[in-house]
Amino acid sequence: MKKKRLGFKLLFLAILLLLTISLPQLIEKPAPVIETEQSKSDDLCMSCHGKEDCEIDVDPGSLEQSAHKSLMCSDCHIYVHKETPNLKLDMNNQCIGCHASVNHENIHSPSLTGGIGALCTDCHGIHNIQSVNDPESSVNKLNVHNTCIKCHPDIIEAYHYSFHGTAVDLGSLKAATCIDCHGTHDILPPSNPDSSIATENVPDTCAKCHSTPQPNFAKGMEHLTPFDNQKEGAYWLWVVWKFFIALILFDIFKDCTIAIFELIRKLRNRKDAKKDDHNNWDI
Amino acid sequence: MTEFKQSFPKKIERFNKSQRRQHLILFVSIFFLVLTGFPIKYAQMDWPKYVVSLFGGFDNMLNVHLTAAVVMVLSGVYHIIWLIKLFRKDGPKWSMLPTWKDFRDAFHHVQYLLGVRKERPLYGRYTYLEKFEYFAVIYGILLMGMSGFLLWFPNLAAAFMPRWVIELFRVAHSNEAVVCLLAVVIGHFFWVHFNPDVFPTSSVWYNGKISKHHLKEEHPAEYEQLATVYEDTPEDEHISKFANSLPLILLELCIYISLFIFLLSVFVPKLLA
Numbered sequence: 001m002k003k004k005r006l007g008f009k010l011l012f013l014a015i016l017l018l019l020t021i022s023l024p025q026l027i028e029k030p031a032p033v034i035e036t037e038q039s040k041s042d043d044l045c046m047s048c049h050g051k052e053d054c055e056i057d058v059d060p061g062s063l064e065q066s067a068h069k070s071l072m073c074s075d076c077h078i079y080v081h082k083e084t085p086n087l088k089l090d091m092n093n094q095c096i097g098c099h100a101s102v103n104h105e106n107i108h109s110p111s112l113t114g115g116i117g118a119l120c121t122d123c124h125g126i127h128n129i130q131s132v133n134d135p136e137s138s139v140n141k142l143n144v145h146n147t148c149i150k151c152h153p154d155i156i157e158a159y160h161y162s163f164h165g166t167a168v169d170l171g172s173l174k175a176a177t178c179i180d181c182h183g184t185h186d187i188l189p190p191s192n193p194d195s196s197i198a199t200e201n202v203p204d205t206c207a208k209c210h211s212t213p214q215p216n217f218a219k220g221m222e223h224l225t226p227f228d229n230q231k232e233g234a235y236w237l238w239v240v241w242k243f244f245i246a247l248i249l250f251d252i253f254k255d256c257t258i259a260i261f262e263l264i265r266k267l268r269n270r271k272d273a274k275k276d277d278h279n280n281w282d283i
Numbered sequence: 284m285t286e287f288k289q290s291f292p293k294k295i296e297r298f299n300k301s302q303r304r305q306h307l308i309l310f311v312s313i314f315f316l317v318l319t320g321f322p323i324k325y326a327q328m329d330w331p332k333y334v335v336s337l338f339g340g341f342d343n344m345l346n347v348h349l350t351a352a353v354v355m356v357l358s359g360v361y362h363i364i365w366l367i368k369l370f371r372k373d374g375p376k377w378s379m380l381p382t383w384k385d386f387r388d389a390f391h392h393v394q395y396l397l398g399v400r401k402e403r404p405l406y407g408r409y410t411y412l413e414k415f416e417y418f419a420v421i422y423g424i425l426l427m428g429m430s431g432f433l434l435w436f437p438n439l440a441a442a443f444m445p446r447w448v449i450e451l452f453r454v455a456h457s458n459e460a461v462v463c464l465l466a467v468v469i470g471h472f473f474w475v476h477f478n479p480d481v482f483p484t485s486s487v488w489y490n491g492k493i494s495k496h497h498l499k500e501e502h503p504a505e506y507e508q509l510a511t512v513y514e515d516t517p518e519d520e521h522i523s524k525f526a527n528s529l530p531l532i533l534l535e536l537c538i539y540i541s542l543f544i545f546l547l548s549v550f551v552p553k554l555l556a
Binding site: 160163166167169170171172173174210211212214216217218219220221224226231232233234236237240241242244245246247248249251252254255256257258259260261262263264265266267268270273 | 322323326327331332335340341342344345395396397398412434437438441442443444445446447448450451453454455458459461462465466469470473477478479527529532533535536539540542543546547550551553554
């Protein structure tokens, strides 16, 4: 009887041990739908998704240039061929799995916005994710403003108007882009005292490039155009602009009309000279 | 007893070597300022990127702009030093200052252009337009130099003024550039290049010399003054071969009229916007 009991006890312990080892894995990672050997094979995925007529087609070319080209499809697509509540949000968690050190407490973060916000893939791309140093990258110095305006289209006109935007448009590697002032994974609204663009922090943000944190840097807003009457100084910008346009028109009127009338006068003098010659001949 | 007079030279030196050098420095610096500045103003168009690639990148181009700006300002400093030296040597010469005669000349010139009067105004050493241009250049260098300096060192500028005021200087700099370019390319170039009397170019800027004929036409009062020193002979008048060229006059008339219409179509809507 005692021996039998010991046997049961041992069996019970063995099952308990087995469960404690395997249970977390069973809960956290549902068994892959496709068998391991197959899931490791990107070729199998691409045999369908690499085709253009596939509903969810993947451009093999963009994969080739991706910074993640050494990863397997299944490294990110763990829920392959399964319904997921939000693929993009799930993907974000996959990104964080490897890029855990990235601070994601920013205005774009789902946890701060309460909604979905902007996810990793919205800025960094999907299958074409590239290193920030790659000129083709959506977050490269010279491209990043085009990525931001996908959601913030209203700002682009003012950015192109500014000297920073002009310089970046012409390929400057020194001038500020969106992220130089607003930050990257630490973007916060100006109302937040930790934000790089909170009024009290603006001088320090400017001083990242412009050596001294002048308090005057915070007086007046960036993205100022002559047409934005909401902002301080926009009216004076408009006045100065109009004044110089008037000066340009004065130039045009003065110089063009003088040249045109001088030339007309020359034609007339020519005619008069001929007439004089003719009269002289008569005499 | 008749006084012996030297015969009138065919060509008279209008600007001396130092004046020509000042003009050359100013011309070269403005050439590069325009070449490297307008791509920044019109960055949204297609052509600026070709100019940028010519300099091997934006930051290089901007450095050329800044260097040319320093050269331009130095040409102004050179001019002031030269003026001080000249005044010390020969006493002040005020021939470039505007007088009442200039206003009368301007009115007379308008009448001449409209065909009311037959003869040109009797300009002295400098016509009213040349005097206007001289002061326009001073104003241009001061405004472009100062606003450019503040934009070059926003840090220093921010020690004295809020940021939106610095932005005002950028608008001024960017638009005054167009004022300068038009004044040079349309106004100045007409008198020294495209005017059929001097076409294709006046020689004043490279050898300083003006022909006796052109002096007589353009600066009759100065000519009269010189005629008291020199004995003039009616012959050997050197007249430019384009002076009365009908095709050239008609071609230029077409170009200036279309340029006038084009510029108005660009800038009038901007004034009304």
